[in-house]
Amino acid sequence: xxxxxxxxxxxxxxxxxxxxxxxxxxxxxxxxxxxxxxxxxxxxxxxxxxxxxxxxxxxxxxxxxxxxxxxxxxxxxxxxxxxxxxxxxxxxxxxxxxxxxxxxxxxxxxxxxxxxxxxxxxxxxxxxxxxxxxxxxxxxxxxxxxxxxxxxxxxxxxxxxxxxxxxxxxxxxxxxxxxxxxxxxxxxxxxxxxxxxxxxxxxxxxxxxxxxxxxxxxxxxxxxxxxxxxxxxxxxxxxxxxxxxxxxxxxxxxxxxxxxxxxxxxxxxxxxxxxxxxxxxxxxxxxxxxxxxxxxxxxxxxxxxxxxxxxxxxxxx
Amino acid sequence: xxxxxxxxxxxxxxxxxxxxxxxxxxxxxxxxxxxxxxxxxxxxxxxxxxxxxxxxxxxxxxxxxxxxxxxxxxxxxxxxxxxxxxxxxxxxxxxxxxxxxxxxxxxxxxxxxxxxxxxxxxxxxxxxxxxxxxxxxxxxxxxxxxxxxxxxxxxxxxxxxxxxxxxxxxxxxxxxxxxxxxxxxxxxxxxxxxxxxxxxxxxxxxxxxxxxxxxxxxxxxxxxxxxxxxxxxxxxxxxxxxxxxxxxxxxxxxxxxx
Ligand SMILES: Nc1ncnc2c1ncn2[C@@H]1O[C@H](COP(=O)(O)OP(=O)(O)OP(=O)(O)O)[C@@H](O)[C@H]1O
Ligand SMILES: [Mg+2]
Numbered sequence: 001x002x003x004x005x006x007x008x009x010x011x012x013x014x015x016x017x018x019x020x021x022x023x024x025x026x027x028x029x030x031x032x033x034x035x036x037x038x039x040x041x042x043x044x045x046x047x048x049x050x051x052x053x054x055x056x057x058x059x060x061x062x063x064x065x066x067x068x069x070x071x072x073x074x075x076x077x078x079x080x081x082x083x084x085x086x087x088x089x090x091x092x093x094x095x096x097x098x099x100x101x102x103x104x105x106x107x108x109x110x111x112x113x114x115x116x117x118x119x120x121x122x123x124x125x126x127x128x129x130x131x132x133x134x135x136x137x138x139x140x141x142x143x144x145x146x147x148x149x150x151x152x153x154x155x156x157x158x159x160x161x162x163x164x165x166x167x168x169x170x171x172x173x174x175x176x177x178x179x180x181x182x183x184x185x186x187x188x189x190x191x192x193x194x195x196x197x198x199x200x201x202x203x204x205x206x207x208x209x210x211x212x213x214x215x216x217x218x219x220x221x222x223x224x225x226x227x228x229x230x231x232x233x234x235x236x237x238x239x240x241x242x243x244x245x246x247x248x249x250x251x252x253x254x255x256x257x258x259x260x261x262x263x264x265x266x267x268x269x270x271x272x273x274x275x276x277x278x279x280x281x282x283x284x285x286x287x288x289x290x291x292x293x294x295x296x297x298x299x300x301x302x303x304x305x306x307x308x309x310x311x312x313x314x315x316x317x
Numbered sequence: 318x319x320x321x322x323x324x325x326x327x328x329x330x331x332x333x334x335x336x337x338x339x340x341x342x343x344x345x346x347x348x349x350x351x352x353x354x355x356x357x358x359x360x361x362x363x364x365x366x367x368x369x370x371x372x373x374x375x376x377x378x379x380x381x382x383x384x385x386x387x388x389x390x391x392x393x394x395x396x397x398x399x400x401x402x403x404x405x406x407x408x409x410x411x412x413x414x415x416x417x418x419x420x421x422x423x424x425x426x427x428x429x430x431x432x433x434x435x436x437x438x439x440x441x442x443x444x445x446x447x448x449x450x451x452x453x454x455x456x457x458x459x460x461x462x463x464x465x466x467x468x469x470x471x472x473x474x475x476x477x478x479x480x481x482x483x484x485x486x487x488x489x490x491x492x493x494x495x496x497x498x499x500x501x502x503x504x505x506x507x508x509x510x511x512x513x514x515x516x517x518x519x520x521x522x523x524x525x526x527x528x529x530x531x532x533x534x535x536x537x538x539x540x541x542x543x544x545x546x547x548x549x550x551x552x553x554x555x556x557x558x559x560x561x562x563x564x565x566x567x568x569x570x571x572x573x574x575x
Contacts, residue, residue, distance in 0.1 A: 054417045079419040090410035094338050106330040107420050109323075135341075151414065 006065070007032040007159050007190035008053060013062035015048055022048045024214030025062070030207075032158075035181065035191040037201040039298075040211035041306050046194040047087050049211070050163045053192065054084045067159050083157035087164050087194075089148040093137040097128050097147050100136060101154065108155040122150040125180065127173070141168045149177065159190045166200060178203055198298035208298075212306040222298060229304045232295040234265040234277055236288045243286055250284035251277060267293070324421035331428020338402060339436055345398035350440045353391040354447055357384070360510075361451060377452055384448040384455075385537040386509035389529065391444045392473045393501050395437030396480030397494065403429050403484025404493035407570070426481055426567050433477040434470065441469055455540040465539045468552065472532050475556040476500060478563035485570030504529045528555035 008030035015023040022045040030036040040046050051057035053066055055075040064071045067081035084090075091100050101122055105115030123129050126146040136144060145168055152160060162181075166174045174197075181191055181204055195201055201208050202222045209219040218225055238244040238261045248255050253265050267273045274293065281288060339345055360368070360383050365376040374381070406412055406425070415425055445453075457465060480497055487493035506520060507513075507529040516524055524530055531551040538545035 056413055056416055076419060079417055082417065084414065084417045086410055086413050088410040090412075090414035092334070092411050093409070094341055095334070099337065103330065103334055104414075104418075106333075107327055107415075107418055109326055148410075155418075 005032065006030060007067060008192060009065045011063040013064055014060045015052060016060055021214050026216055030190060030192060032190050033188050034206040035185055035193060035204050037205035037208045038194045038211055039201055039208060039302060044211045045214060046211060047163055050161050050194060054082060054161050055079060081157065082159045082161060083152045083155060084161045085149050085152045085163065085165050089144045091136045091144055091147050094135065096133050096135055097123060098132040100147060100151060104151045104154040118154060122153060126150045142170060142173055145169055146173065162191060162193045164194055164196060198302055202298050210305050217305045225301045226296050229296045229300045232267055234267045235292045235294055236263045237261055237290040239289050246284055246286045247281060250280050250286055324424060327421040327424030328427040331424045332431050335428045335432025346436055346440060349395040349398055350443055352394050353387045353444050357387045357448060380451060380453050381541050384453040385540050386533055388441055388444055389509060389533050389536060390504055391440045392437055392469055392476060393504055395440050396476050396500060397497055399429060399433035399477055400480040400484040400493040400497045401490050403481050404487045404490040407485055408489060426571060429481050430477045434473045437473040438470060456542045457540045461539045465536055468535050471556045475559040478560050478567060482563040482567035482570060485567050503527060507533060509533045
């Protein structure tokens, strides 16, 4: 795969269900050996995109190349390079964790000894040793999720798709998952990740794309995206209306439109700017009850970029 | 690596999986076995006295007439578990893992079919054993026994492909369970329980021109020496036809979009 600079390359990817347009011309470029994260509100089409990239679903239009192969014309070549953890766990409920791993190892035609060694190692890595002989049916959601991921790693894929891989995992499992993902990328694997946890994208992804209304509304590094939303601000809370009005006058900021007793003071987040605000309040003898410094995170980016659409959509559901 | 080697290896893995499911859930086997055995006991011990009244050896004569039919019915009931398991596979996440893996596309279906045929044939042998214990005395020579098992395996193969196709196209396991009902009911309108010439008009026409009648006539002929005529040939044509159509149908069901 080193011969292809991009592990994933789509141009004008389109997909509709009936007259509902889900993907409306999506261009993606994922460099090999990086982590790419696709964000978007519920129903944005993330899973649909993953399904098309992983040969599960046919696109209506556009060019889609994965691992250097056209997904429509050479699906088998694509399947040789990829491995997928879908949004819903793909494990055999009637088999034990151990048997599930051996099943996948056998399908990859690993030798008997190699398959067993790998299964043993993965059970340890994913903290499933105690559950190895238990049917997956009896697993908790998080255990099933971990088994699913372990099965995805069998066969040493060069490109891994993870559709919300840490949904339903407890914080410790999530952090160990993140470490596993980092290790994989350090070993040269490319990761395509969708997630609802912006912190996760921030932690892991080299590049992030935000999907909304069938189109990519933003793409870049986490820092680049954060620069797209209004800068940081200081939030001040006052004891009563009188203090609030005095504070607003001293700092020359508008009063809030709602009943709350807080002011938002735009600010670059630096210490000097903070001191200036406090000095001005002191000079005017105004006491603030509480002060918080707010720097934009991916949540703000997400909310700002997908704002107009998610609210009414959510309301109708 | 050749496509054939890949397909063989993958199919063997899928077959192991199917057999493991069977071992883990013996209920799958039992459910296909229970109905024919109960019907056999019912027909012989409760109805056999009346039904066998016209036969030379009474109750035992009727047992000899009905036992081959029960064996056939066992083949028809055996597909039930297969249809449901295939449908469970298709509607749960596991199918998407298989579809995105570099494996032979037919292997999952082949594993289900071979596993299903083996399960069914185990049931067939058990039902035959019960019938023999009850006093069923077939006149078949060893060659005729082998031919009988051959015909039953051929039918099991055809019907299992059909149930795999139904399972793969069903929207839910419950739907799959309903879709296979015709396979289990059609034998009732055949020569399995009463000779077709005793049936009225349309029913008789259905009975004479449906696949189970030539199969049961062949099996009965082989086991107890009743005339076979061209039934064996017609049975073979039916089985091959059902297998071919079901194979393509099953493949289409498997390949449908996620
Ligand atoms: N088989 C289908 N038939 C019709 N519409 C579908 C089908 N699958 C998905 N959709 C629609 O396509 C849109 C995108 O769905 P998709 O599952 O890709 O969203 P998503 O971004 O993965 O959402 P989530 O964050 O909830 O997982 C949704 O509006 C969904 O209703
Ligand atoms: Mg999704």
